[in-house]
Amino acid sequence: MSDAYVVGVDMIKFGRFPDRTVPQIGAQAALMALDDCGLTIKDMEALYCGNLGQAAGMVGQRILQEIGQTGIPVINVSNACATGATAFREGWAAVKAGLYDLVLCVGVEQMGKGLLGGAGGGSGISREGLLGSGTMPSVFAEAGLEHSRKYGTTFAQFAKVSVKNHHHSTLNPKAMYQIETPLEVVMNAEMISYPNTKLMCSVNVDGSAAAIIASEKKARELGLMKRAVKVRASVLTSDPWQERDLVMPDVNSCTRLAAKKAYEMAGLGADDIDLVELHDCFATAEILHYENLGLCGPGEAGRMIDTGEVALGGRIPVNVSGGLLSKGHPLGATGIANIYEVATHLRGEGGKRQVEGARIGMTHVIGLGSACGIHILEKA
Amino acid sequence: MSTKPLPAVSYIKIPESGEPYLEGYQCGACKATFLGTRQVCSKCGARDQMATKRLPNSGKLYSYSIVHRSFPGIAVPYISAIVDLDDGTAIKGNLIDIEPDPEKIAFDMPVDVVFADALGRKDREGNSYISYFFKPKSA
Numbered sequence: 174m175s176d177a178y179v180v181g182v183d184m185i186k187f188g189r190f191p192d193r194t195v196p197q198i199g200a201q202a203a204l205m206a207l208d209d210c211g212l213t214i215k216d217m218e219a220l221y222c223g224n225l226g227q228a229a230g231m232v233g234q235r236i237l238q239e240i241g242q243t244g245i246p247v248i249n250v251s252n253a254c255a256t257g258a259t260a261f262r263e264g265w266a267a268v269k270a271g272l273y274d275l276v277l278c279v280g281v282e283q284m285g286k287g288l289l290g291g292a293g294g295g296s297g298i299s300r301e302g303l304l305g306s307g308t309m310p311s312v313f314a315e316a317g318l319e320h321s322r323k324y325g326t327t328f329a330q331f332a333k334v335s336v337k338n339h340h341h342s343t344l345n346p347k348a349m350y351q352i353e354t355p356l357e358v359v360m361n362a363e364m365i366s367y368p369n370t371k372l373m374c375s376v377n378v379d380g381s382a383a384a385i386i387a388s389e390k391k392a393r394e395l396g397l398m399k400r401a402v403k404v405r406a407s408v409l410t411s412d413p414w415q416e417r418d419l420v421m422p423d424v425n426s427c428t429r430l431a432a433k434k435a436y437e438m439a440g441l442g443a444d445d446i447d448l449v450e451l452h453d454c455f456a457t458a459e460i461l462h463y464e465n466l467g468l469c470g471p472g473e474a475g476r477m478i479d480t481g482e483v484a485l486g487g488r489i490p491v492n493v494s495g496g497l498l499s500k501g502h503p504l505g506a507t508g509i510a511n512i513y514e515v516a517t518h519l520r521g522e523g524g525k526r527q528v529e530g531a532r533i534g535m536t537h538v539i540g541l542g543s544a545c546g547i548h549i550l551e552k553a
Numbered sequence: 554m555s556t557k558p559l560p561a562v563s564y565i566k567i568p569e570s571g572e573p574y575l576e577g578y579q580c581g582a583c584k585a586t587f588l589g590t591r592q593v594c595s596k597c598g599a600r601d602q603m604a605t606k607r608l609p610n611s612g613k614l615y616s617y618s619i620v621h622r623s624f625p626g627i628a629v630p631y632i633s634a635i636v637d638l639d640d641g642t643a644i645k646g647n648l649i650d651i652e653p654d655p656e657k658i659a660f661d662m663p664v665d666v667v668f669a670d671a672l673g674r675k676d677r678e679g680n681s682y683i684s685y686f687f688k689p690k691s692a
């Protein structure tokens with residue numbers, strides 16, 4: 174099978190665009206990614222479109238109405254917070270299979286403000302606040318405190334994740350926010366669900382990102398190898414059975430499974446990875462994923478954040494984009510925005526936040542329900 | 554409208570006489586327990602091995618969060634708790650009768666499952682409901 178390469182990739186600056194439509198927001202990133210490699214929609218053989226909010230709304234076709242209706246197949250994808258990564262992976266799989274030589278993958282989301290999640294009805298009354306909480310900040314608080322019960326991880330250690338990611342975002346002009354948040358500011362921010370304060374919750378924003386995947390033959394033919402990024406691994410998992418499944422959405426085991434498969438597929442280990450964009454939907458989650466992705470051993474995540482190993486300039490920088498906590502988290506776009514970030518560093522185009530000498534990077538997203546997507550990318 | 558309160562979730566059983574209790578489903582092949590009915594075990598894949606099982610009324614606190622912001626109309630703060638019942642079944646609910654303060658809450662603290670009115674919540678027809686809560690075991 175041919176290798177597949179990202180030849181064009183871009184994202185819009187995340188923000189709030191209530192006056193624009195979902196297809197308009199998606200079309201913008203699609204055009205930017207096409208421009209990134211000097212191709213047009215006429216060169217694309219298929220479109221893979223990720224969106225959650227209008228999952229039944231044929232968003233991909235409506236994007237083509239904005240950028241060119243060429244009659245190509247459109248695959249609309251919805252897979253919780255792994256939506257963008259799933260769309261990208263479907264495109265990758267088709268190129269790997271030899272079905273197409275050039276495909277466009279778009280992730281787009283327009284978000285409301287406010288809390289995500291909530292315990293559903295079913296019987297005639299709301300269960301939220303009656304049978305615990307189904308809000309996302311609580312679900313991830315409970316997953317974080319599970320780490321605390323095992324390893325003594327503290328509120329301050331969780332909060333340091335936000336300090337780091339907000340600092341990183343000051344170097345990223347495409348992040349929603351560019352604001353330093355010292356530890357005491359993070360810890361004293363409004364408590365949403367202990368131990369997650371408001372500054373430890375990802376930002377609901379609108380956004381889009383897009384990538385163009387090419388077969389090796391096509392990338393060479395078009396002279397696009399110089400800035401191309403090779404997809405070394407693409408993995409998607411669902412959550413294997415766990416004993417507390419029913420009451421505690423499990424973000425760990427499907428990530429561990431995906432990481433194991435991704436390292437195997439790439440023939441690489443965690444030591445080979447130069448930077449990681451992982452799913453910091455809440456500060457508590459990032460701590461869990463250091464261990465889930467094998468960036469450190471069991472129980473060592475607290476040390477990773479204390480010593481700055483995961484900060485820009487550290488041993489294994491994590492979320493130098495600012496992460497979901499500060500760059501923002503437009504659900505369907507996040508998976509492809511991660512790929513944009515890692516590709517940008519591999520191309521040496523990261524500007525002030527460039528991870529020096531980066532050759533191999535990893536992206537990770539997890540959608541509750543659950544779906545985990547991991548990609549390992551390498552400078553071509 | 555029902556003359557008697559209804560169970561807030563399907564796995565609360567309210568007998569004609571006697572105390573309410575929690576009922577799970579257990580796989581006869583691998584012994585995994587589930588809340589709510591299912592035909593096939595999602596742990597081991599065994600078919601038609603599910604049998605009802607009365608769940609214990611006590612357990613230990615596994616994990617929690619203290620909810621300070623929820624949806625409109627929901628009283629805060631409250632403690633959302635994951636409890637491992639004595640037979641290992643994990644269940645989620647509100648932890649009551651303890652201050653919502655991390656200093657006061659200990660992992661593995663023993664709790665009782667108690668049944669009470671569902672915080673005054675009623676459905677559109679005016680039915681009231683019985684729910685369960687976790688209460689620290691008195692020392």
Ligand SMILES: [Zn+2]
Pocket residue numbers: 580581582583584585594595596597598599
């Ligand atoms: Zn079984």
